[in-house]
Amino acid sequence: MGCGTSKVLPEPPKDVQLDLVKKVEPYTGHKTDVYKHFIKDDGVGTLKTGSPLPPYHIQPYPGTHLASHMEPHEPRRTRVAKYRAKFDPRVTAKYDIKALIGRGSFSRVVRVEHKATKQPYAIKMIETKYREGREVCESELCVLRRVRHTNIIQLIEVFETQERVYMVMELATGGELFDRIIAKGSFTERDATRVLQMVLDGVKYLHTLGITHRDLKPENLLYYHPGTDSKIMITDFGLASARKKGDDCLMKTTCGTPEYIAPEILVRKPYTNSVDMWALGVISYILLSGTMPFEDDNRSRLYRQILKGKYSYSGEPWPSVSNLAKDFIDRLLTVDPGARMTALQALKHPWVVSMAASSSMKNLHRSISQNLLKRASSRCQSTKSAQSTRSSRSTKSNKSRRVRERELRELNLRYQQQYNG
Known part of the structure; x- marks a missing residue:
């Protein structure tokens, strides 16, 4: 319902009064970062500076699986194995990685299953080598480590490496x-x-x-x-x-x-x-x-x-x-x-x-649903119109550039003819 823009990062809290999540797996000092190519700013779902990370609670998109963003010519089993290998081994030792359910410019969210209990969870993996990711991660962890309430998403455990944090969360699958x-x-x-x-x-x-x-x-x-x-x-x-x-x-x-x-x-x-x-x-x-x-x-x-x-x-x-x-x-x-x-x-x-x-x-359902769907449609049309306007401006810009280039070529041609003549 919200436009989701104009986000500004809050100031990181200086202290924590109550720390209920005690289990944090610290960085143990790997000599090389074997996961450094896992997250790339590929332009898909990229957020502006200051935007919150994509939620760890969204439902898996239909048809979105581990292999959905990998090279199509590789066998699926090989692609899934490569994907899982990019996670910290301490994570994959406890959790089976099931599906990619969210992504941002410095995060990935995956649906996982606890190997022993078969309980589904979400893991939010944040690249803390980026300032924006580090600040949001610190702010969110500072809060979630303190809370235990039935109506608040629960942090289960945290794994840390030198450049990223893995936050194991409850998985809410009932939708918005x-x-x-x-x-x-x-x-x-x-x-x-x-x-x-x-x-x-x-x-x-x-x-x-x-x-x-x-x-x-x-x-x-x-x-x-x-x-x-x-x-x-x-x-x-x-x-x-x-x-x-x-x-x-x-x-x-x-x-x-x-x-x-x-x-x-x-x-x-x-x-x-x-x-x-x-x-x-x-x-x-x-x-x-x-x-x-x-x-x-x-x-x-x-x-x-x-x-x-x-x-x-x-x-x-x-x-x-x-x-x-x-x-x-x-x-x-x-x-x-x-x-x-x-x-x-x-x-x-x-x-x-x-x-x-x-x-x-x-029953207010009919009016509420009609208004919600009407607003969603209106915002969709506004987005398409804005994209069309940007595309039109880009086309005009390309046309004017091509005209300038043609004029320049003609000037050069005339100059060469005069010089050689």
Whole structure:
């Protein structure tokens, strides 16, 4: 749902208050790096500086296997063997490498299976020789080593070498929040409160530890498994900030995804973990309508909307949404961070506590799905249009270059004729 741009890396936390993941396999001092050709900046899925790494929790792409990015003339078994050989032997001793499920300019994410338990996991391998990879890796590890919560993606163990880190993570295979809603066929306010209770519980836990996520959005809320009883998990802590208890709780780094950024971040004021609550207000609005409270292709106009904090409840399905649900959103999308609900207060809001018992049980699915799909189609067309414009400019540029070259050749030809004549 978010545009995924304008990411700025957070300042690396200086200390860690609580370290629950004790098992870190350190670098043992290989003389040569046998994996140095494993990750190359091949232009596929390359992220801009400051962008978070691709999530370790995404579902495997259809047809994506270990051999999918290798030389086609080699036998598959040979290609898979070569691919596995690029991993640290300590990793392959415990895990079977199954499939490539994500890639970035300095990372790869693979689905693996624990050899003893047959439990599936994801391994996020980050090239720490690059500054961007190192900073995001340090930030994410600092947070994930501290957390143990049912609604937060879990770090299992870490392997380190001189130039890369292997993060073994839980694997969430249930898909993104809104993909599930579209496929579900039915969605009511009661369903919305179930989702928000799980997310709020995870956010409250993070805030209690002094951790601010800073990039909460639907893409980072995943179902653990495809079943109807699956829990929601908060993922992607590449922009998270961890503070030691008693430290100054104010943050200053401008970061996040544009449509979800709180007003206080835009005006570059020191801010608190209430920025996560603003993002949850945006998510709640989308959850009940399939539309964004603040949206504009022009970044400046988008930011002006956010700073004013003005949005509307016009269009479908808002006439069918209860006033209590709208009150919940209003208390989160408050420009003044001091007046914004905390995670605990949000969990105690009557709409959430009663699980929308007094709200209309009308099925909002049709309107939400139509709005989500309409927005996805619109953004797809905008991307194609932008690509077409760039292509047109490139074609014009090539044409003008060819004209200049032809004119230059003609001038040279005339000069040679005059000189020889």
